[in-house]
Amino acid sequence: xxxxxxxxxxxxxxxxxxRRLTRRVIDAFPDDKLFTFSVGGMRPFGALAMEMxxxxxxxxxxxxxxxxxxxxxxxxxxxxxxxxxxxxxxEQLNTLWPQLPPARFHETLTAFGQYxxxxxxxxxxxxxxxxxxxxxxxxxxxxxxxxxxxxxxxx
Amino acid sequence: xxxxxxxxxxxxxxxxxxRRLTRRVIDAFPDDKLFTFSVGGMRPFGALAMEMxxxxxxxxxxxxxxxxxxxxxxxxxxxxxxxxxxxxxxEQLNTLWPQLPPARFHETLTAFGQYxxxxxxxxxxxxxxxxxxxxxxxxxxxxxxxxxxxxxxxx
Numbered sequence: 001x002x003x004x005x006x007x008x009x010x011x012x013x014x015x016x017x018x019r020r021l022t023r024r025v026i027d028a029f030p031d032d033k034l035f036t037f038s039v040g041g042m043r044p045f046g047a048l049a050m051e052m053x054x055x056x057x058x059x060x061x062x063x064x065x066x067x068x069x070x071x072x073x074x075x076x077x078x079x080x081x082x083x084x085x086x087x088x089x090x091e092q093l094n095t096l097w098p099q100l101p102p103a104r105f106h107e108t109l110t111a112f113g114q115y116x117x118x119x120x121x122x123x124x125x126x127x128x129x130x131x132x133x134x135x136x137x138x139x140x141x142x143x144x145x146x147x148x149x150x151x152x153x154x155x
Numbered sequence: 156x157x158x159x160x161x162x163x164x165x166x167x168x169x170x171x172x173x174r175r176l177t178r179r180v181i182d183a184f185p186d187d188k189l190f191t192f193s194v195g196g197m198r199p200f201g202a203l204a205m206e207m208x209x210x211x212x213x214x215x216x217x218x219x220x221x222x223x224x225x226x227x228x229x230x231x232x233x234x235x236x237x238x239x240x241x242x243x244x245x246e247q248l249n250t251l252w253p254q255l256p257p258a259r260f261h262e263t264l265t266a267f268g269q270y271x272x273x274x275x276x277x278x279x280x281x282x283x284x285x286x287x288x289x290x291x292x293x294x295x296x297x298x299x300x301x302x303x304x305x306x307x308x309x310x
Contacts, residue, residue, distance in 0.1 A: 003159055003162045003163070003257060004158055004159030004160070004161075004162065004163075004257065004260070004261075005159070005160070005161050005162060005163045005165075005166040005257075005260050005275055006159075006160050006161060006166075006260065006275040006279070007158045007159065007160060008158070008159075008160045010160075010273075010275065010276075011160040011161075014276065014279055018283070039194055039195075039294050039297065039298055040294055040296075040297025040298040040299075041297060042293075042294065042297055102158060102159065102160075105159070105160050105161065106159075118165075120160055120161040120165065121165075121169065124161070124169055125307075128173070128286050129306070131283050131286040131287050131290065132286050132287075132289065132290040132293075132306060133290060134287065134290070135286065135287040135288060135289070135290025135291045135293075136290045136291065136293060136294050138197075138287075138290075138291060139194050139195055139197065139291050139294040139295075140294075141195075142194065142195025142196060142197055143194055143195040144195075151284070151287060152280075
């Protein structure tokens with residue numbers, strides 16, 4: 001533990017806390033706004049959430065198995081279907097994560113055949129990308145007159 | 156290293172990468188928009204950046220010294236002054252961070268006399284808060300017709 005900022009298990013807990021909040025942000029959008037509404041010509045929140053799904057499990061699975069093939073579809077779909085995909089990813093992360101040997105997080109690899117980096121940085125990039133785009137979702141919700149979920153609540 | 160997702164030094168490098176990007180986002184705002192413009196009734200980006208400053212160094216200094224007193228001013232100021240405060244914080248973080256004993260990151264404390272948590276979670280909260288609000292700044296910039304800096308560029 002002497003050279004550790006955070007242990008792998010704690011980082012997964014941290015990430016899943018973020019993912020619970022992101023799920024609430026998805027759910028806060030009216031179904032007819034999720035893939036249509038945005039501000040400043042940016043992508044709608046549904047497309048951003050689909051991007052998150054194409055990064056999270058595929059990153060962890062790729063790092064574990066070397067198989068970087070994954071769906072990159074970000075097509076619109078009903079909110080219930082998006083939430084179901086989200087919940088499926090939650091379970092998959094919980095299953096895959098403990099299988100990663102801790103030493104793996106410190107190794108350099110090339111994610112998706114094109115993004116080289118140390119695995120801990122690649123994973124933090126995926127989490128940060130979620131937080132970044134979720135922050136945009138907060139602005140979309142406010143612009144729609146909807147109160148977003150509390151940022152500090154990760155329950 | 157066996158129970159480490161990321162080492163303290165690497166986490167600081169990661170954070171300072173985020174802070175370089177946030178500095179570019181501050182700098183991308185016209186001076187007269189930094190503390191006035193927002194979307195959906197939210198706080199302007201200058202106020203959000205001031206909030207980041209009142210969290211980052213004060214969190215690390217408090218964890219190191221037990222002194223949780225810090226300025227909480229988020230008053231408007233010229234962009235050049237905000238950027239100077241940002242650069243000052245950058246240096247302070249670089250000085251303070253290596254003084255934190257690695258075991259400290261795994262200890263529970265009460266930040267600012269009111270936020271209990273394990274230090275690694277408290278620090279990740281500060282970083283996530285920066286990424287979250289910076290994502291909102293991206294929307295503000297787009298709404299102003301300004302291209303934000305590239306999210307993936309942390310140079």
